[in-house]
Amino acid sequence: MMPEDLNTTHLTAPAQPHVTKGDAPEQPWQALLDSAGEGIWGVDLEGRCTFVNRAALRMLGFDAQELIGQNMHAMIHHHHADGSVYPAEDCSVYNVFRRNRPVSNEVDHVFRKDGSYFWIELSAQPILHLDKVQGAVVTFRDVTQHRMAEQALRRSEKLAAVGQLASSIAHEINNPLEAVLNLVYLVRGADTLEDARHYANLAEIELVRVADITMQTLRFHRQQTAAAPVNLEDTITAILRLYASRFPARRIKVEQYLRASHEPYLLEGDIRQVLNNLIRNAYDAMPHGGTLTIRLHSATCLKTSIPGVRITIADTGTGFLPAMRGHLFEPFHTTKEVTGTGLGLWITKGIVDKHEGRIYMRSREGQGTVFTIWLPVQSAAAAVAA
Ligand SMILES: Nc1ncnc2c1ncn2[C@@H]1O[C@H](COP(=O)(O)OP(=O)(O)OP(=O)(O)O)[C@@H](O)[C@H]1O
Ligand SMILES: [Mg+2]
Structure with a gap:
C-alpha cells in the first residue's frame, strides 16, 4: 500500500x-x-x-x-x-x-x-x-473475462501436473509389477519350497518399491499451505527415485553434488513440482541418453546479500529449439506436440516467484541446457505462513 x-x-x-x-x-x-x-x-x-x-x-x-x-x-x-x-x-x-x-x-x-x-x-x-x-x-x-481465463489456466495447470505425475507413476509402478507377476508365476512352478521362498522374497522387494513410489506420490500431492524448512537433498533424491528405471533404460547418467548448509522455508509440494518439471524436461531433451547433473549448494544473493540456496539442473540434451525463443516462461508454448502441454515452465516460474526466488536458463542447441534456481532461506511467503 x-x-x-x-x-x-x-x-x-x-x-x-x-x-x-x-x-x-x-x-x-x-x-x-x-x-x-x-x-x-x-x-x-x-x-x-x-x-x-x-x-x-x-x-x-x-x-x-x-x-x-x-x-x-x-x-x-x-x-x-x-x-x-x-x-x-x-x-x-x-x-x-x-x-x-x-x-x-x-x-x-x-x-x-x-x-x-x-x-x-x-x-x-x-x-x-x-x-x-x-x-x-x-x-x-x-475483469470478469480476465479472471475466468485465469481460472481456466489454473485448472489446466493442475490437470497438467496431475497428468504428468500419473504417467510417471504408471511407468514406475509398471516395472516392479511386471517383475512380481513373473515371480508369482515362478513360485507356482517352483520345485522346492526353498526356491518358492526365494522368489517370494524377490517379489516382496519389488512390492516394497511399489509402496515406496505410492508413498512418494502421496507426499508429492499433499496440499500444503504453510512453508516449512525443507531438506532439498531428500527432496531431490525422492524425485530421482521416480525415474529410477527410466534413466538407465535410456542410458542417462545422473551426477549429483548435493551439499547445502541451509534448509530454506518452502512449500515443499510446490518445490517438488518445480524440480520434477525441470528433471522431466531434461529427460525429454535426452532421447538418446546423456548426463543429468544436479547441484545444490548454499549461495548468498550477490545483489541483496540475502542467504539462500542454488540448485542447478543441467542436461546434455537437444538444447532449446528455435521455436521456443522468446517464449521461455509463457504458457502453452511447447515443442512436444503430443506429450506436452507447455505449462511446466510457466508453473515453475510462478512457484519460484511466489518464493521470491529467481530462475535462469542457458541453453545451446545440440549441446544442452542448464536451469539455475536461487531460493531465499526465508521469503515473505514463508514469513506469512510461519
Ligand atoms: N531441458 C530442456 N532442454 C530443451 N528444451 C527444453 C528443456 N526444457 C524445456 N524445453 C523446451 O521448452 C518447452 C516448454 O517446456 P514446458 O516444461 O513448459 O512444457 P512441456 O515440457 O512442453 O510440456 P509440460 O506442460 O508437459 O511440461 C518444451 O516443449 C521444450 O521445447
Ligand atoms: Mg515440461
Missing part, C-alpha cells in the same frame, strides 16, 4: 449530488467522467453516492437516479460472492473515506441491478477539501 498522503486525490466534493440527466445542465467534470472508459463513482462520508459516470451505469445496469443519494455498498456490494453478507465496515472503500486509506488495483466483485455479479479491479482515493476527507472516488474496470 502506498503512503497515504502520496496517494490522495484533491477533488472538491460537489456541494450537491450530480446526476447524468438529460434535463439538467451537466457540470464540465461530469462530461469528463462520462468520457472515461472505466467506471467511476463517488461517495460521501456516509457512503452515499454523490456522482456516477456513464460507464459505471452501463456496467451496473442502473440509472443514475437510482444510485445518487443511495448507500453504494447496500446497492452493489451487499454480499460476498459466496452469498454471505458483506458488512460495509469490512469493505475497503469504507476504509478510504473513514480512515483515509487509499486502495489500488484490488480485485473484488459488485452486483448489477438484476442481482448478478461481476468481478472488478478497483482503486479508490479519498476526496479531500481543505485537507479534510469529504468522501471517496472509486474507479473500476470489469
Whole structure:
C-alpha cells in the first residue's frame, strides 16, 4: 500500500449530488467522467453516492437516479460472492473515506441491478477539501473475462501436473509389477519350497518399491499451505527415485553434488513440482541418453546479500529449439506436440516467484541446457505462513 498522503486525490466534493440527466445542465467534470472508459463513482462520508459516470451505469445496469443519494455498498456490494453478507465496515472503500486509506488495483466483485455479479479491479482515493476527507472516488474496470481465463489456466495447470505425475507413476509402478507377476508365476512352478521362498522374497522387494513410489506420490500431492524448512537433498533424491528405471533404460547418467548448509522455508509440494518439471524436461531433451547433473549448494544473493540456496539442473540434451525463443516462461508454448502441454515452465516460474526466488536458463542447441534456481532461506511467503 502506498503512503497515504502520496496517494490522495484533491477533488472538491460537489456541494450537491450530480446526476447524468438529460434535463439538467451537466457540470464540465461530469462530461469528463462520462468520457472515461472505466467506471467511476463517488461517495460521501456516509457512503452515499454523490456522482456516477456513464460507464459505471452501463456496467451496473442502473440509472443514475437510482444510485445518487443511495448507500453504494447496500446497492452493489451487499454480499460476498459466496452469498454471505458483506458488512460495509469490512469493505475497503469504507476504509478510504473513514480512515483515509487509499486502495489500488484490488480485485473484488459488485452486483448489477438484476442481482448478478461481476468481478472488478478497483482503486479508490479519498476526496479531500481543505485537507479534510469529504468522501471517496472509486474507479473500476470489469475483469470478469480476465479472471475466468485465469481460472481456466489454473485448472489446466493442475490437470497438467496431475497428468504428468500419473504417467510417471504408471511407468514406475509398471516395472516392479511386471517383475512380481513373473515371480508369482515362478513360485507356482517352483520345485522346492526353498526356491518358492526365494522368489517370494524377490517379489516382496519389488512390492516394497511399489509402496515406496505410492508413498512418494502421496507426499508429492499433499496440499500444503504453510512453508516449512525443507531438506532439498531428500527432496531431490525422492524425485530421482521416480525415474529410477527410466534413466538407465535410456542410458542417462545422473551426477549429483548435493551439499547445502541451509534448509530454506518452502512449500515443499510446490518445490517438488518445480524440480520434477525441470528433471522431466531434461529427460525429454535426452532421447538418446546423456548426463543429468544436479547441484545444490548454499549461495548468498550477490545483489541483496540475502542467504539462500542454488540448485542447478543441467542436461546434455537437444538444447532449446528455435521455436521456443522468446517464449521461455509463457504458457502453452511447447515443442512436444503430443506429450506436452507447455505449462511446466510457466508453473515453475510462478512457484519460484511466489518464493521470491529467481530462475535462469542457458541453453545451446545440440549441446544442452542448464536451469539455475536461487531460493531465499526465508521469503515473505514463508514469513506469512510461519
Ligand atoms: N531441458 C530442456 N532442454 C530443451 N528444451 C527444453 C528443456 N526444457 C524445456 N524445453 C523446451 O521448452 C518447452 C516448454 O517446456 P514446458 O516444461 O513448459 O512444457 P512441456 O515440457 O512442453 O510440456 P509440460 O506442460 O508437459 O511440461 C518444451 O516443449 C521444450 O521445447
Ligand atoms: Mg515440461
